[in-house]
Amino acid sequence: xxxxxxxxxxxxxxxxxxxxxxxxxxxxxxxxxxxxxxxxxxxxxxxxxxxxxxxxxxxxxxxxxxxxxxxxxxxxxxxxxxxxxxxxxxxxxxxxxxxxxxxxxxxxxxxxxxxxxxxxxxxxxxxxxxxxxxxxxxxxxxxxxxxxxxxx
Numbered sequence: 001x002x003x004x005x006x007x008x009x010x011x012x013x014x015x016x017x018x019x020x021x022x023x024x025x026x027x028x029x030x031x032x033x034x035x036x037x038x039x040x041x042x043x044x045x046x047x048x049x050x051x052x053x054x055x056x057x058x059x060x061x062x063x064x065x066x067x068x069x070x071x072x073x074x075x076x077x078x079x080x081x082x083x084x085x086x087x088x089x090x091x092x093x094x095x096x097x098x099x100x101x102x103x104x105x106x107x108x109x110x111x112x113x114x115x116x117x118x119x120x121x122x123x124x125x126x127x128x129x130x131x132x133x134x135x136x137x138x139x140x141x142x143x144x145x146x147x148x149x150x151x152x
Contacts, residue, residue, distance in 0.1 A: 001011035002014070002044055002045050002046065003045070004043065006045065009112040010043065011047040011048065011094065012046050012047055012048070013046065013047070013048040013049075013050065014041040014044070014046035014049055014050070015050045016038055016041040016046075016049055016050065016051050017037065017051070018033045018034070018036075018037045023059070024042050024059065026055070026059065027051050027057070027059035028052070029053070029054050029055045029057070030059040030063075031055065031056060031057065031058060031061070031067075031074045031080050031083060031084075032054060032058045032059055032060055032063035032067070032106040033051060033054075033059050033137055034051055034052065034080075034084055034085040035054070035083050035084050037089070038051045038084045038087050038088050038095060039050060039087040039088060041088070041093075042087070042088040042091065042092075042093045043124070045091065046093075047093065047094065048093070048094040048095075048096065049088055049093055049094065049095050049096070050095075050097070050098060050124065051084060051095065051097060051098070052086060052097065052100065052108050053077060053080070053081070053097050053098070053100065053111060053114075053115075054074075054080045054083075055080075056074050056075060057127050058074070059089050060064070066135075070146040076112065076114070077110075077114035077118070078113075078114045078117045078118040078119070079118065080114075081097070081114055081115050081117075081118025081119065081120045082118040082119055084097075084118075084120070085118060085119040085120055091119055092118045094121045095120050095121055096120065096121055096122045096123060096124060097111070097115050097120055097122075097123050097124070098123070098124050099111070099123055099124050099125040099126065099127065099128045100128075101127070102127050102128055102131055103128060105136075105140055105143075108123075108125060108128045108144070109143060109144070109147060110125060112147045112148065113142065113147055116147060116148055122148060123144070125140075125144065126140075128140070129141055142150075
């Protein structure tokens with residue numbers, strides 16, 4: 001499908017969410033697995049890659065060794081976003097992050113700041129805005145715009 005889209009001049013967006021019997025529930029958002037899922041999407045030619053925000057968990061022991069040897073910091077959400085973006089041809093692909101489950105506004109804003117500061121291109125915040133009143137949703141969206149513009 002990606003090749004067909006390219007042949008028609010259409011950009012492709014890949015939701016790269018790891019699943020399968022070899023992936024544990026914690027592994028679905030482990031930084032090593034998330035970064036690799038994003039890299040695979042880049043390798044198959046995605047123009048825009050959507051992944052979940054990752055956790056500090058590292059699922060694979062061999063990946064742990066590589067992270068340790070390379071001195072790759074994954075201690076903060078910003079650092080993990082940076083690692084996922086690096087995995088996508090060092091930022092040469094647009095990487096957006098899912099907003100996850102409905103949560104408080106401050107948590108949504110903290111995620112957006114981590115995405116911005118880690119070099120990500122944005123966040124998908126559907127349920128975190130549309131499950132609020134119109135007034136609260138519009139205020140949240142304005143705050144998010146300000147965060148991504150570096151004003152908040």
